[in-house]
Amino acid sequence: MPASLRLALAASLAAFLGALAVTARAEAPMRGHGGPVRALAVTADGQRALSGSFDASAILWSLEDGAALRVLRIHDGAVNAVSLLPDGGLLTGGEDGRIALWRDDSGPERILATHAGPVSGLAVAPDGRRIASSSWDGTARITPLDGGPALVREGHQGNVNGVAFLPDGRLVTAGYDGTVRIWPEAGPAVTVQLEGPANAVTAAADGEIAAAGADGSLYLLRPDGGIRARLEVGPRPVVALALSPDGRRLAAATVGGAVAVIDRDEARVRLTLVGPGLPVWSLAFRGNDELVTGGGDRLVRRWDLRTGEPIGPLAMTRPADALAGFAGDRGAEVFRACEACHTLTPDGGNRAGPTLHGVFGRRIATVPDYPYSPAFRRLDIVWTPETIARLFEIGPARFTPGTKMPEQTITTAEDRAALVRFLEEATR
Template structure:
C-alpha cells in the first residue's frame, strides 16, 4: 500500500531532483526498456536480474525491483499504469508503482522469455520465449492461449491493429497467427529476426542478424529495405506517430529510419558498446536507450544529439593485464557476465573469485535456479573443461548461463589455466 511518506518521496523524486541525462543503477547491461503512457516514467530490465523504475525528467531511480531468478530480457508499460517484466527464469511479473513485490506472476514458459507486447485494446499481454512458444495472457485473468511455433526459439512478438499476433524466431520465419496453433501466413525472411514492429496500416518491419530493416506489406511481400550495418540489429522501436523506426545495434549505434521511404535520417553514436534496448517518449521528442555500459541514456530524436553531456568512457578493461594470454582471449566472451575477483561491480552472473574448489551454486547472495542448487559438482580444471566441452545445458541442467561450447581442446586448456591464475585470491 502507498503511504503519505512514499507518495511525498515520489513527488520529490519526480519534480525536485536535478535532471540526469545518463541514468546509472544496473549492475549489468540494460537489456530492456519501456516508457509509460504519460512519458514521465521508464522501466529498465538488466542482465543483473533487476528492473528499475526511473523518473525520466530527473534521472532518479524510484524503485529497484528484484524478483526474477535470471536476466530481465523484456519489459512493457501496461495501459492501466502497471509494468510487466519478463526473464530468463521463464516468468512474467506484473508490477504496480509503489510496490516492491509483483502484483501478479504469469508462469508457464519452460525457457527464457525474451519479448513482450501489449494488444492494441490493452486486454492481452503477449510473451515470446526460447521454449518455442508464445503465450497470450488476458490481463483480467484466465488461461493463456499458446502459440506453438514448433521450430525453435521465438525471439519477438507484436500485435496488428486488429489483434492478430505476429512472431519471429530462430528459423527466420515470420508467422501471422489467427488463433492458437494455426498460422494464417508464413513469411520466410533472409535472416533470423531479433525484433519486429507493426505500423498502423499493418505493414511490418523485421530486423536482425544481417543488419537490414525489411519493410513488409501486410500480405508479407517486400516493400523496401534499409541497411543499417555493419552490426546486427538487436531491438526496434516505432515512433509514436508511426513515421520513424529506431534500430539499436550491437556496435553501439542507434539508426533512425523514415518509415515511408526507408531512408536513414539519423545515427545516434554512443560509446561503442552494444545498445540492447530502446524506447520513444510519447511526444516523439526523445529516444531512451540502454546498453552494455549499464547506463540508460536520453537522446534528442530530432537532432540525434544526447540530452546533456554524453560520457563516452568505457568500463575498465579488466583483462588489460592479461593481454596476449590465449586463455584471457577465450574468457573475453564471458567477461560481460562474470567478474574474476571479489570487490568488482556486480554483473549478471556470479563472481568467479575463488572458483576452483568451490561447489556449484555456492556464491553467497547470488540467486541461483533451484535445479542448479541440487547438482553435485565441484569446480576443478576438469569440471570447468567439461562444462565447455559439452555445453552448460547438458552439464549443468537448470542453469541460466547462455549455451556455448569450446570445441578446441587447446582453447579449453588455455581458459582453465587462465582461470586458475585470475580467480585465485590476491
C-alpha cells in the first residue's frame, strides 16, 4: 500500500475515533462537583453551561464535549445561584451573601453586592444593565452593573427564595412566607398569597409569571398578579423552574427526582422525566428540545425532550425510599420536608445539611467533612429530644444563629413530639 494512502487512512481513522470520543464524552453525565448541583444556567447559543454547587464552586462547561472549561472559586459556602450576562460575564451568588462577577481566568472582576444572608437567586434585567438578587436575609436587591446604588426591596416575612424580571423591568420575588410580590418602580408591591412557601419564580416574555410551591404545585400568574392556573406537579416540593427560549414550555424540578415538562399555554404536564430518585436542584433549557439538570448525585445531565430520555446513561439506580419502612408514622410524614437536605443512615452521607445518623447526644457542628459556618461552630448545643423540639418550635434562625437551614417551624407540639420520636428510631 502506498505510504500516502496509509497516511490518509490513518488520518481518517484518527478523525473517526476522535469523533467517537467526543460523542461519547458529550453523551455522558458531566462529573466534576463534589456536592449537589444547586444552580444552572445555559448560554443563549447552547454551547456552554454554568453550574453552582454545595461544594462552594462553580464550573463552566462545554456542552458539546462535556469538558469543564473553568472552575470558579471564591465563595465561603455553597454556590446557590448563577446567571449569565449578555456580554459573556458570569455571575455567582453564594451562601456567604456575596455576588461575584467573572469575565476571565484571573479571578472575579469584582464583588457586585453583599447580602446579610445566603444568596438564593439571581436574574438579569431585560436591558442587561442591572441584576436582581434574592436572599435569606429577607430582602431582594436590584444592583446596577455600572456601580450605582442598589435598590433594596423589603417586605417578605422570612427567606426570599427566588427573583425574576418582567419584560417591562418590574421585579418579581417569591418567598418562604408563601407570597409572590410584583414590585413597581415606586409604591407598594402587589402581593399574591399562595397556599404554601414559594421556592422559585420565573417570568415569560409575555409577562406571565410561574412560581414553584413547596406543596408540589406550580402557579401561573398574570402580570397583574391574578392566578391563571394551578397545576399539581407532584407530592414533593417543587424547588426549581426553567422556561424554554420560545416560552412555550416550563420545566419544574422536585426533590423527589422527577422533572415535569409543562405546556404553558395549556397549563398541562406533557412529559415527566424520571431520574435516579435523588433531588433535582437545578435545571435550564438548551434550546427548546433539550434540558440540562443538576441534582443531588453531583452530576449535570442532558435530556432529549423529544423522547423524554436522558442523553447518555443515568449512571445510578433509583435508591429505595428511606422512609418506606415508616408508612403511617406521623413523625416520618413531618420529616418528608427535611429529607431533601438530610440523610438518616450511616452510609447516607451529607447533602445540603449534615447526616442525622447518631444525632442524639452529638454536639452541634461536629459531623466530619461538613462545611459548617463559623457562627454555627461557635454554638454550644448538644442535640437531645428537648433541643431538637425547641429548634422547630422557635425556628432555626433564633435557636441556631448562623445556620444554613431554611427558616421553618413546626407549629404543634404533637407534630414536634412525633418528629422527635421518629428521629430517635430512624437515626440510631
